[in-house]
Amino acid sequence: MKAYTYIEKGRFAMTDKPKPVIEEPTDAIVRVTLGSICTSDLHIKHGSVPRAVPGITVGHEMVGVVEAVGSEVKGIKEGDRVTVNVETFCGECFYCKHGYVNNCTSPHGGWALGCRIDGGQTEYVRVPLATQGLNRIPDSVTDEQALFVGDVLATGFWAARISEITEDDTVLIIGAGPTGICTLLCAMLKHPKRIIVCERSEERRAFVKKHYPEVLLTTPEECQVFVEAHSDHGGADRVLEVAGANATFQLAWQCARPNAIVTIVALYDEPQVLPLPNMYGKNLTFKTGGVDGCDCEEVLHLIEQGKIDTTPLITHRFPLSRIEEAYRIFENKEDGVIKIAIYN
Numbered sequence: 001m002k003a004y005t006y007i008e009k010g011r012f013a014m015t016d017k018p019k020p021v022i023e024e025p026t027d028a029i030v031r032v033t034l035g036s037i038c039t040s041d042l043h044i045k046h047g048s049v050p051r052a053v054p055g056i057t058v059g060h061e062m063v064g065v066v067e068a069v070g071s072e073v074k075g076i077k078e079g080d081r082v083t084v085n086v087e088t089f090c091g092e093c094f095y096c097k098h099g100y101v102n103n104c105t106s107p108h109g110g111w112a113l114g115c116r117i118d119g120g121q122t123e124y125v126r127v128p129l130a131t132q133g134l135n136r137i138p139d140s141v142t143d144e145q146a147l148f149v150g151d152v153l154a155t156g157f158w159a160a161r162i163s164e165i166t167e168d169d170t171v172l173i174i175g176a177g178p179t180g181i182c183t184l185l186c187a188m189l190k191h192p193k194r195i196i197v198c199e200r201s202e203e204r205r206a207f208v209k210k211h212y213p214e215v216l217l218t219t220p221e222e223c224q225v226f227v228e229a230h231s232d233h234g235g236a237d238r239v240l241e242v243a244g245a246n247a248t249f250q251l252a253w254q255c256a257r258p259n260a261i262v263t264i265v266a267l268y269d270e271p272q273v274l275p276l277p278n279m280y281g282k283n284l285t286f287k288t289g290g291v292d293g294c295d296c297e298e299v300l301h302l303i304e305q306g307k308i309d310t311t312p313l314i315t316h317r318f319p320l321s322r323i324e325e326a327y328r329i330f331e332n333k334e335d336g337v338i339k340i341a342i343y344n
């Protein structure tokens, strides 16, 4: 089968690999029907994910149909349409039991698919600990509607959840890339008083304006003044930083009102500085959290009810055979791309 493979730093290529088989009784084999490209795939390509193993098939965002299940897999059977969780987790350790599946202590746990073991930019994938790693897609939900449940939407859902958003809040979201927009959709579920999105790219601001006209928009340069003018207490009650630049990290705490919650979703290339003397008396609560994919079932239910729709994010569609072209567009942010669906 065709498998898009991490060859070495700077190079992915299409290779031929044998179809995967069940190796452990907790495994499942999934026929990938739809996948996507994530910024983390680019991080692997650029060599900034030291754990990534050369030779593995990349891709960790996918949906598909279960082909086979091991004898110990529960709740999933052959023929089920499923989302695949980016995180592999045991469901039994201290962290899993408390809903922190990202911190699972199992040796298989964490981001394995498309990083340490073969992932989903291919035709078939072996999913370890499949009882936890797969969620059945409701019949009325399409593959495209479910595509982001296991990764980028799980990230947005987690970010909105830990930010403790209330209906009185002014919420500032910094960054309107794919994760920023997923965060926006999940923040909207909390019905805050207003949401402000700060985004540098004019193209992406236009995207937000078109699809979510109730959201207020600003740029990094104007953000602080804009937020002060459009909030009730001199700053945002909740700030969610999804952009990941040095300047946006500073913006996040600067735009927060005293006693606000600042949630850092972004992944930075370098350490960030908290200028504590300048922040003295602001009494901020900082939270950090990348993806913690423990709510996929709930997210699928919300999609089924029509409360979350990420399909507008799919701006491009390519067959697996043309994935190289898709990477070029995604990497260079060409042609207004937000997310690309790769179909088989």
Ligand SMILES: [Zn+2]
Binding pocket: 038, 039, 040, 041, 060, 061, 086, 151, 152
């Ligand atoms: Zn990802």
Ligand SMILES: [Zn+2]
Binding pocket: 089, 090, 091, 092, 093, 094, 095, 096, 097, 103, 104, 105, 106, 109
């Ligand atoms: Zn665990």
